[in-house]
Amino acid sequence: MTDPQRVLIFDTTLRDGEQSPGATMTHDEKLEIAQLLDEMGVDIIEAGFPIASEGDFEAVSDIAKRSKNSVICGLSRANYKDIDRCWEAVKLAARPRIHTFIGTSPLHRGITNLGQDEMIERIADTVTHARNLCEDVQWSAMDAIRTERDYLCRVVETAIKAGATTINIPDTVGYTLPEESADIIRMLLEKVPGADEVIFATHCHNDLGMATANALAAVSAGARQIECTINGLGERAGNTALEEVVMAIKVRRDLMPFETRIDTTKIMNLSRRVAQVSGFPVQFNKAIVGKNAFLHESGIHQDGVLKNVETFEIMRPADIGITETNIAMGKHSGRAALRSKLADLGFEMADNQLNDVFVRFKALADRKKEIYDEDLIALMADSAANTDTDYLQVKWLRVVCGSDGQEAELKMVVDGVEKSAKCSGDGPVDACFKAVKQIYPTEAKLKLYQVHAVTEGTDAQATVSVRMEEAGRIVTGSASDTDTILASVKAYVGALNRLRVRSQKTAPDADLKSVSYKL
C-alpha cells in the first residue's frame, strides 16, 4: 500500500456477521455475497472460520477459488490445527490471508489458563507457523481494549516479530469510546518496535452505539484497516457498519483526509441482499441504508430541500445506489428485458437461473399489474426456494380463516411422493404449519416470524421470513407472494429444506455451541 491515506476495508459479514444467532447463510448465498463484496471494492473479505465446520471450510475454500481482487481471509485460533485448516481453505485465493487470534485481557487469559509469558510464547509460535504458510498474516488481540496497556505492547511486539503483517485491536465487548480507541492505536504506534512496518486494524462492536465513531477515531490515530459488516450485522448489537464508515469518510474528507476503494453506489444493493439472506431487517431509521434515511418530510425541511439541496442533504441517495422507484416491468416484458433489468439491480445470472426466474416473473405479472424494482429484488430473494429439485415442495394450499376458526388443506411433495393433510389451528399460519408438520414431522421450533410488504398498496407482494431452530441448528427461510399465507408456507418449507441440508452437513448444536468466535 503506497498511499498513506488509503484505509483498507475488511468486511467480516460472512464470518462475524454470519455468526450472529439466526443469521446463518447457505453456501450459495455466501458465494454470492462474497462476489458482490469483491465487486464493490472490499480490500479483504473474511470468508469464515474454516475449522468451525465442514460447511465453513467449503465456503471459505470456494470463495477463495472464485476471488478476483479482494484478499480472502479465514479465521483461526492460536493453534497449529486451526491455522493449517485455515490455510487449506484460503490457499487457492489469488491473495490469501491467515487470521489468527488469542484473548489477551486478564479475563481471557484466565479462561485459557495461560500466564503472561506462556501466552507470549504461544503467540510467537503460532504466528511464526502461520507466516511459514502464508505471506499475509493478521493477528488479533481479542479484548485488546481491556488488556493491560504494557502487556498489549508486549503481545503486539511479539506478533510483529513473528511475522504478522496486520495487527488487529478489537473492542470485543463494544466498550470503548472514541478517545480511548484513538489513544490505544497512538500508544502502540509510538511504543512498539516495528509498529511502523505493519498495518493496524480496528474492529469495533456497537454495544454502546459508538462502533462507527470508535473505528474512525482509530483511523485518525493511525489505524489503516477498518473491520466491519454490511448493515452492522453481528452478534449482540453488531459490528461497525461498513456503509457508515465508508460514507462518513466520503462526506467528511475535510476532517478525515482518507480514502477507501469502495464503490459506494453498490452499497444499497448489498444492504438489501444481506438483509434478505440473513433475515435481519434494517430498521427504518438506520443510518445510510434505512428506508427513511433519505426522507425529508417536515415542512421547514421540505422548503429547505427545494430551495437548496445542500440545506439538509449531506449525501445524495444516488451516492449509495438508490434510484427512483419506477415501473420496471409488466407482463409483456421479455427475457432479455428481465435479464438487463436484473443486471441493473446487481443480479448477474446464468441462463438456467434466468429461466427459473422468468417463469416466476411471469406468474407474478399475471397477478400484479406493475412490477417494481423491489418486486424483482423480492423475486430474486426466493429464487432458490421451492424448486422441483427440493426435498420438500409445496404443491397446493387452501386456507379458510376469520372469526369462525381456521383450517388449512395442503398438498406437498416429499422426496418425490405427493402427500396431503388437513388441519385446524390458532390462526391460519398455525393451521398451515400444523399441516406441514403432519406431512413432514419435525421437532424444529419457530423462533421468529415476520412479514413485510415489498411495495406500497394492498396488492403488494409480501415477503415472509421465518427463523427455525432444531437441535441447536438455526436457519432462516424466506419467500414472497401476493398471498401472505402462501408465502408463509413456502418460507416455512424453505427453512425445513435448509435444516435438512444443514443436518446432513453439520453436527447438532452447530450454531449454538460450535467453535465460533467473535473478536
Added chain:
Amino acid sequence: MTDPQRVLIFDTTLRDGEQSPGATMTHDEKLEIAQLLDEMGVDIIEAGFPIASEGDFEAVSDIAKRSKNSVICGLSRANYKDIDRCWEAVKLAARPRIHTFIGTSPLHRGITNLGQDEMIERIADTVTHARNLCEDVQWSAMDAIRTERDYLCRVVETAIKAGATTINIPDTVGYTLPEESADIIRMLLEKVPGADEVIFATHCHNDLGMATANALAAVSAGARQIECTINGLGERAGNTALEEVVMAIKVRRDLMPFETRIDTTKIMNLSRRVAQVSGFPVQFNKAIVGKNAFLHESGIHQDGVLKNVETFEIMRPADIGITETNIAMGKHSGRAALRSKLADLGFEMADNQLNDVFVRFKALADRKKEIYDEDLIALMADSAANTDTDYLQVKWLRVVCGSDGQEAELKMVVDGVEKSAKCSGDGPVDACFKAVKQIYPTEAKLKLYQVHAVTEGTDAQATVSVRMEEAGRIVTGSASDTDTILASVKAYVGALNRLRVRSQKTAPDADLKSVSYKL
C-alpha cells in the same frame, strides 16, 4: 443544578421523534409516553410544537397539566406568535420551558433572507419576549455545526444576554464528528461572555451513525444537556438514542464521570411502547434495546459467559429492565392478578380500562394456553382498537386463500349500522382490504404493512402494523391476534378510525407540509 457532573436528559421523542414520517402518535399515546418519561426520570420533555396544529397544542397542554417532575417544553420559531402559542400550551406545567430557534448557518440565513445583523436583532427580540413570559427559555441555533464559528459566538452571546437559560447547539444534518462536536462546545465556553451561567445542550442526528459519540463528546467538553429520543426515533436516520447515551455514561463512568437521573430499569418498557405506538420496529442488533443486544451464542463466548459473566457482558439485561420471559398468566388468572402483572410491566390503569383489557385477555387465553409478558404487552398495544365506541368496527370475517385464489367476506358496523361485503383480491390481505373499502370507501393509501410474531411458536399472536396516508395525513394502526388476517383487518380499520379523527382535527397535508421542524 448544583452538581457540576449532572447531565440533564432532554427527551424529544414526542416532538422530533413524532415528526418522523409515519410515526404520528394519537393524543392518548402521547400522554402515556410523557407519563412514562416523567416516571423514568427524564429532566425535560419536549412535548410538541404547539403552533403546528390544534392537536399538537392540545397534546403539549395536556402533558403540561399532568406533569410531575419533568420540565415540559414546547417548540416555537423565532416570532411572537409561535412563542405566545407555545407559552399558552406549557404554562400550566409545574416547570414550563419555552424553546425557540432560528437557522444560523449561511444556508439557513439564505432561506429566511436575514442578514447577519438582522438575525442578531431577531434573536435578541424573540428571546427577550420568551423570557418575559417564562423563566426557563431554551434557544437553539439550527444547523449550528455549519455556522461560521465567529458568528456562532455572536448569536449565542446575543441569546444569553436576552435571557436564554439553555443554549442548544444542534447538528441538524447529522454531519459532525466527536472531535468537532467537542471543539465547538469548548470554543463557546471559552469565548462567549456569560457562557458559564447557562447550560449548553447537544442535539445530534445519526446520519453518519455517530449521534451517540457526538453527544457524549459535547458533554466531555462541557455540555450538560443531551437531547435524545427513545430508540433514536426521528426523521432520516433519527436522533441520538436516549438508551445509548444513558447506558454509556453508566457503563463508562471511569472515563465519563457524569450522572443522569434516569431509572435505567424502565428503558426496555419504554422502548417497546415507543416502537409500538410509532410503528417503527427496533432492529435485532440495535444497541441496548435490540432483541439480540444481550444474546451470546457463539461457542467461545458462551464458555466465557458461563465462566465469568464479565468476560463478554458489560451490562446486565436487568439494568434496562429485561426480565426472564416466563409464563405470566393462564385462562384461570383473575382480574387482580392481571392488574398486578400489568403494573409490573409498567401499565397502570383505571377500572374501566382494566375491564376492557380483561375481556380481551380472556378471549386470548381461550385460544392460547400460555400467555407470556409479550402477549400482554401486545394486548395493551391495541387496547384502544376496535371498541364498541369506534366509528368503524369489525364484526365478522371469513377468508379463503391459497393456490386457487383469495376471497373475503366481511361484516362491519359503520356509525352504528351493520354492513357486509364479499370481495376477491390478490392475496387474502388485499381481498380483505377491498371488502373494507367496499363497505367504507376511502382514498387512503397503504404505505406500510408488517407483521411480527409476538412470541415464539406457531400459535403465537401476530402484531400487524399498517401505515396509511390520506390527503397528506399519515397514521399507523396496529392490532394483535392469533389470526394474522383478522389482525390485519383490525389494524387497517383502526388506522381508518384514526384517519377520520385526524381529518376532523387537522387540515389536509398536516403531516407532510405542516410547520413542523427538525433541529
